[in-house]
Amino acid sequence: MKKCSFRLFPPAMGVMPYLWLIYWLMPVYYLFKLSHTSWEALFGLSLILIFQVAYRQSYWEQGARLLLWVTIEIAIIMTLAIHWDPNFLYVGFFTTAAIGNLRSKKMMLGAVAFLLVAFISTPFFSSNDYDVIGQLGAELALFVTLAIVPFGMRAARRYREMNLQIKDANMQIERLTKQEERQRIARDLHDTLGHTLSMISLKGQLAGKYVTRDPERAVQELKEIEEAARKALTQMRNLVSDMHMVNLQEELLGARQIAEAADIKLEVHGDIEAVQRQHSSLTCTILAMCLRECMTNVVKHSGASRCVITFTDTGTATQLEVADNGKWAHDQERKTEAIRQGHGLFGMRQRLELVEGILDMDPNAATGTIVTVTVPRIVSGNIALSGGGA
Template sequence: MALTKEAEQVPGIGVVGKPLSLRQQLVKCLWIGMWLFYLSAPVTDLIRGGHSTGARVLGALGLAAFVAWYLVLVFRTVPQMAVERVLVSLAVLAAQATVLSLSLGREWLVLFVYVSISSGAALPAEVSRWTVPTATALLTATAYAVPGGDAYLAGLLIPALMGGFAMVGIRAMIRTTMELREARATVAQLAANEERLRMARDLHDLLGHSLSLITLKSELAGRMLPDHPDRAAQQVADIEQVSRQALVDVREAVSGYRRPTLPGELAGARTALAAAGVVAKLPGEGGDLPGELTEEQESALAWSLREAVTNVVRHSGAKRCAVSLETPQTLEGPVVELTVRDDGAGGQAVPGNGLTGLTERLEAVGGTLSAGPAGPAGAAGTSGFRLVARVPLGSRS
């Protein structure tokens, strides 16, 4: 039975596995070093505990061996270390902690906390859920065998249990995070593959027949040219007509791929305004959008939103921008009304700055565009700017 490769190569927090970069190594060292703070009790006992010189030397060597074994276990670099080897290492740690505690006193009981933590960090959950309570039980038995150890027991039981199971939880959280990242990458790859397949199918459907016809007519024109130049000329004219139609079809297909959508432009507007330091108020990017717009109408509104937000970011100097999307009822029927209002410098709409193109797009789908000052100038001399794009509601094609 071996640990999985994913569990061995945990980035970031790094309590299990080999770090993948210098930054991850530093994070891992800091995380492990934080737990070494508990060694202050046995170190202080070595210095001020009244032990003989021989006991101090042996205690220092034992503590150094314990720490080295512990660090090797939690900071190991061997991939797919077998659970049996980890259990043997934990048994060695537990034996060292027991011998040092019985020999030098209750201050050394804290070593069992490291046994519990290392078992939670180095073993899978199905094993560590048994080893952590076992290490805590061994701590309890040793504490009652050491003079005065029961007084220290209350302060060590919770760190041993919580520390060990905290490592189990962190390990599971990191594994879940890695699985989610892999799942996201897989979904993105599948979406990209599906889009490529869709484009390939569309281009095949658009150009397959046309290119086959062009090839056939080219061969016919080549055979007719010496004896029947007039018929060959007719074939060439047909080739030209088919080629032009194929070009139109490809342009329409590419235009469809590039057509902006309201959800996409709302998301882009939120990002652009936030990057420019403009406080944005936007409608929902999903369910709040009208569902009866044709693709051409939605595209016209999306272009209007993009142009308006671009002007807010580049020219207005605004601090706030509000975007609303409503469906009021008019005498001509229901319309979708996109309004973009800011508190910037304001002013009259200047033809030629993109508004002319927007007007033409909206008029092509039966819509209208109005742009100008949002209201009378305030104390700061600014009135803000407002752009309103309207399109009639239609059935989605």
């Protein structure tokens, strides 16, 4: 079934347009009080309803159409003020708010001038006894306020639009920065490691050819391969050191804070310091980013009241397990949708590929959902990629 897209007011305006509607309780009360017949009251109520339609449309239209709705509002207010009571002119605050939505400054100035001329002349045509001269001070204050409100509304609208533009610009800058960083890393990998690895591949082929024909040459090629491998390792470490690293302990502190804010009881098990000693800065950064993504999913999507983070050393690898007792474990439809959308799982898998890590998600656990991240401890001969040392 297609959802209804009708909205009374634009979402960006918040609740203020709805709160302003409460102000109409008093005018409606006086409308019935001042009407002499039920038909007169019904006619006045019809005008107010038409005014509400114009008030609603003034938030959605622009240009000539908005001016048309503003003109309708002014005509209705003048009718109410002339036939019932000039104090209905105070309803003009609704119209000035609509005028403030005009993007054209010339149109806005023209609409303000038209409103002031119409409202200033209205009391002189009132069918009721109304002391125009005696009420001059109050009327003057009203007209000055009505003239100022559109400019205040215009300034507020432009402030909101500027904030949105700044937000969009910041997002664009962040996106371009990330794209540039990815391109820089790709260039560095191609320019530095690409050449070295190509040389290792060629020398490996040469060593294979010389194993039987010229063993001494084969040994020399193997030594050069070892030197090239060490050079590649150094280049990789230099690239990694230039990347933005995330501290695992700081990320764990952030996890505690976000869990506390979401009223989730968080438990942490395992030796974090040992994990940082056993793994390189790159691996710890990837673990920290996976932990961040897992906690974001727990807080945003699971509806859990308890979460357990566990670091386990298996001897050859380190496992990060994030388990929650979220309600979605018992909601098949919600669970299936969560898995389909991924909730950042694809990005986590991409990061883990850099360190040959594995991601496993068990949404069918009896007590909730369990996400397990496994990263190996890489050791090759006398060269150990743990803690960044050789």
